[in-house]
Amino acid sequence: MVEPGKPAFDAEAFLASAGLGRKLVRLGEGQLFFSQGEAADSVFYLRSGSAKLTVVSRNGKEATITQLAQGDFIGEESLASFGALHMATATASTGCTAIKIEREAMLRALREEHPLSEKFMTFLLDRGMRIQSDLVDQLFNSSEKRLARILVLMAGFGEQDKLETQLPAITEESLAEMIGTPQSTVSFFLSRFRDRGFIDYDSRIRVHKTLLNVLLHDRLPGNNTETPEIDEF
Numbered sequence: 117m118v119e120p121g122k123p124a125f126d127a128e129a130f131l132a133s134a135g136l137g138r139k140l141v142r143l144g145e146g147q148l149f150f151s152q153g154e155a156a157d158s159v160f161y162l163r164s165g166s167a168k169l170t171v172v173s174r175n176g177k178e179a180t181i182t183q184l185a186q187g188d189f190i191g192e193e194s195l196a197s198f199g200a201l202h203m204a205t206a207t208a209s210t211g212c213t214a215i216k217i218e219r220e221a222m223l224r225a226l227r228e229e230h231p232l233s234e235k236f237m238t239f240l241l242d243r244g245m246r247i248q249s250d251l252v253d254q255l256f257n258s259s260e261k262r263l264a265r266i267l268v269l270m271a272g273f274g275e276q277d278k279l280e281t282q283l284p285a286i287t288e289e290s291l292a293e294m295i296g297t298p299q300s301t302v303s304f305f306l307s308r309f310r311d312r313g314f315i316d317y318d319s320r321i322r323v324h325k326t327l328l329n330v331l332l333h334d335r336l337p338g339n340n341t342e343t344p345e346i347d348e349f
Contacts (some may be wrong), residue, residue, distance in 0.1 A: 137221025
């Protein structure tokens with residue numbers, strides 16, 4: 117409930133401008149928000165651009181966990197406990213603008229301002245559902261369908277009425293890490309998607325909405341054609 121004489125809290129304004137405990141930051145492609153193992157003392161809110169989360173195993177293997185887009189929070193693990201460490205590395209995939217919010221400022225705002233806490237909880241629930249869907253995807257779906265789903269999610273269909281989207285720069289190797297399959301498999305299926313008119317693929321991938329329509333009908337046409345034998349992990 118808003119106190120008499122106190123202006124209503126605007127969550128979007130809070131996440132769009134610098135102020136007490138928060139500042140505007142700009143990153144170029146390839147720059148880091150933070151690295152795995154660093155002290156987690158701030159949360160970022162992505163205002164524009166795209167980013168990715170990657171982790172490195174003890175034996176030095178790097179894997180891409182997820183892609184991040186405008187409207188996502190980055191580094192929410194900093195709110196879990198004082199002295200927490202970042203569990204992944206966040207890297208700008210394109211030029212990015214973000215609001216960096218210090219841990220205490222974010223916790224205070226979440227306690228006191230319902231619109232912000234509601235927005236943050238919605239984000240956490242959406243991410244939790246995305247992680248659950250990713251797990252089901254890995255367990256039950258083919259490599260081809262997993263790749264199609266990743267491309268559709270990165271394109272952001274459903275957020276607005278658009279027929280095609282050019283994805284941020286991403287390598288076949290990164291896509292292979294995300295769906296748990298060899299790069300050669302990704303290359304084969306990207307070529308097949310292009311041949312079917314689902315994507316344009318040159319130096320960048322442009323996804324057409326026809327790929328979303330195929331996924332919604334739970335089938336990828338033409339799968340009765342022979343596929344070269346490709347080893348899975």
